[in-house]
Amino acid sequence: MERREFVKKSGMAIAGVSVATSAMTNLNIIKNIGQTVNIGVIGTGDRGGGLIPFINEIEGIQVSACCDILPFRLENGMKQVNGKAKAYKDYRALLDDKEIDAILVAVPFSEHSKIMMDALSAGKHIYGEKTLVKGYDAVRDIIEKKKNYKNLVFQTGHQYHSSRLYTSVVEMIKDGKIGNISAFESQWNRNGNWRRPVPDPKFERLINWRMYREYSGGLTAELCSHQIDFANWVLNEIPKEVVGLGGIDYWKDGRETFDNIHLVYNYPSGVKATYTCLTSNSKDDYLIKVMGDKGTIILDYTKAWFYPEGKPDKPLGNVDGVSGATMKWQEGRGIPLEVSHEDPSKQALIDFKNSIINESEPISDLITGSKASIAVQMGLDALYTKKLVSWQSEYDDWF
Incomplete structure (x- = not known):
């Protein structure tokens, strides 16, 4: 067709x-x-x-x-x-x-x-x-x-x-629980071709639109956008520049959007945020690490852990900002933060x-979503041109 x-x-x-x-x-x-x-x-x-x-x-x-x-x-x-x-x-x-x-x-x-x-x-x-x-x-x-x-x-x-777990974590961070933020490290890895079944070849581009640049922003727009939005939210900033690399290096199936991406955003405060998406290895799946000089918070879809700098010899008596958070150390993950919350969706x-x-x-x-959209497009431009892409001053006039 x-x-x-x-x-x-x-x-x-x-x-x-x-x-x-x-x-x-x-x-x-x-x-x-x-x-x-x-x-x-x-x-x-x-x-x-x-x-x-x-x-x-x-x-x-x-x-x-x-x-x-x-x-x-x-x-x-x-x-x-x-x-x-x-x-x-x-x-x-x-x-x-x-x-x-x-x-x-x-x-x-x-x-x-x-x-x-x-x-x-x-x-x-x-x-x-x-x-x-x-x-x-x-x-x-x-x-x-x-x-x-x-x-x-x-x-x-x-x-x-909207997740009450995430909003609680953001409050903790803004209250200084992890100290001065040093970096964000985020990933969303899967092991699969990311395709949907097609009952008839004529529906290929309609169903698998995520594979085609005309319709899709690929892994950056479909997955990383959540984590980019989170970094913007925590920092209350918008990224000033981004560099990135990616490619179609594993799934040689006619797709146009990359099957792996690696992005680094730089914020005005100097904080760097990295994002990795793979489709050929699912180790650790989805994770966000917010790293500060007093500790790290690790988030997955529905759970969070606090990892203070210098592992404590005994359970902490209090974890600020999260009501009812448990104090028991979970080996390899830190202290679980148990917050009652609904499914985020x-x-x-x-x-x-x-x-x-x-x-x-x-x-x-609309405003937070729009800022994330601009950051996503900056990331796509960086990936496709292999150049540093900067936030333009004209974007500020839109808000």
Whole structure:
């Protein structure tokens, strides 16, 4: 299939959206229709479909519509829904549905910006999966447009930003538990080709869009973006420059995005943050190390450990900032920090619902998501050009 025909058939270059009424007319005020948020899931693949069961468990929000251009993906998404939901093949029709208060965008990376811009015009609250948008211009445009829709909640789907474990750890760090931060070391390693099964070759680029640069930011956007967002959050800074190397060195299967990446970001404070993603070795899987002159905190998906400089001879009597944290040393890992928390993805959806109902700003908002998006694009530019890429002063004017 020629690229032009593929794009036309896949809907990956849909131009425009016709909204029957103005955004203010379309916008449902949640408090006037009860405390239930009706959400439409746009993109019911692995991520979008995987979030529906979490939404089913949350009081005050329900999936009322699903949309996907692939019939079998749409069918699978609809099967996940508790209760009644409408099925749409065209996201524009879903946006025209006045009963939908909010949307969850979980489509290929290249399509985020178009759908989110149209959703703002349609007066919908937005939960936009990470990485927020692809490219610098898209970041600028979505920030500028959102200024005209201050009544709409816009949350970026960096779910660890909502994790109560992660927020507790950030508080510990900012309270000085590890001292002055020296560095971040992060990895997200897997051993597999990162492909999804394709029932028919004609769906290859639609399903395995992560392998193709036109649609994807590869490992940097799909995985490292979470950890980049975390470093920005902890430091309350944005990186001033980045260098990186990567390649297609193991999976010789026609992919265009790299199968391994190695990035180093430099922050204004002098802190360096390194990110490694492999697809040919899964040792230690996902880890973030925040290293300071008084200690190190190590995070995985749902657990954390504190490793003070100079291993103590006896259990510590207190671990500041984490209520109920255990003091028992775990050999090779440090002191486990036990914080009661929900699954990060579920917590992020709870936070989204609460922000809509309470008319409050989400913790992972458009601005934090946009800064992470710029950092991701800087990393991609560094990888593809093999040059140092710097933050440009014009980006500051967008916020």
